[in-house]
Amino acid sequence: MLRKILYSIFILGILFSTYELILNVFDVRLFDIMNVVYPTLFITLVIAVFHYSILLSKGYKLSSKPKLVIKDSSLKNINQIISRLSWKKLRQEGKTTVYKTSGFSFYSFGEIILLNENETGEIEIVSKSRFPLTMFDFGKNLDNINNFKQLTCR
Numbered sequence: 481m482l483r484k485i486l487y488s489i490f491i492l493g494i495l496f497s498t499y500e501l502i503l504n505v506f507d508v509r510l511f512d513i514m515n516v517v518y519p520t521l522f523i524t525l526v527i528a529v530f531h532y533s534i535l536l537s538k539g540y541k542l543s544s545k546p547k548l549v550i551k552d553s554s555l556k557n558i559n560q561i562i563s564r565l566s567w568k569k570l571r572q573e574g575k576t577t578v579y580k581t582s583g584f585s586f587y588s589f590g591e592i593i594l595l596n597e598n599e600t601g602e603i604e605i606v607s608k609s610r611f612p613l614t615m616f617d618f619g620k621n622l623d624n625i626n627n628f629k630q631l632t633c634r
Contacts, residue, residue, distance in 0.1 A: 484613060492521065535616055545608040546625045550632070551601075558595070558603065561631045565624075567593055580610065581624060588620045 496517060550558070567579040570592075579593040589611040596604045605628060607621040 484615070532615075545606050546622045548605045548625050548628060550603045550605070557632075561628060564631060565627060581620075588617055589614065591617075591621055591624055593624060 562579065565581075567581055570578045570580050572578075575597045577595040579595065581591040581593065583590050588609060590609075591607050592610050594604075594606045594608070596606070598604065605625065607624040609617050609621065
């Protein structure tokens with residue numbers, strides 16, 4: 481998450497620097513944007529840290545990619561479980577099958593489920609957020625893995 485924040489600040493810095501360079505080269509000043517942008521950026525960061533601390537104090541975790549490894553399950557059984565979970569197949573990439581969960585909701589933009597079959601016959605299931613900049617998944621990825629676990633135990 482820190483990497484995402486630093487990357488965002490880096491991109492904003494490049495945009496502001498480019499803007500300043502263009503204004504200085506052409507000697508055009510519509511208004512002094514830096515007197516507006518820097519305080520706004522600072523206030524935005526303070527509010528983001530405030531919300532981040534509130535969510536952590538309530539028990540929400542950062543977006544994670546929970547994983548489940550199945551050692552002795554047939555692919556046929558897994559396909560039945562996936563159909564019961566209403567995951568939709570997106571594509572097949574070698575030995576990895578990519579599924580998506582239901583679409584946009586209040587809690588998330590949706591999740592991507594990766595089913596990877598190893599050479600040893602183990603099947604690894606990973607759930608991650610569809611939108612790459614998601615900071616909080618509100619437990620949706622873990623719920624996907626837990627729902628799959630519950631259906632395999634039946």
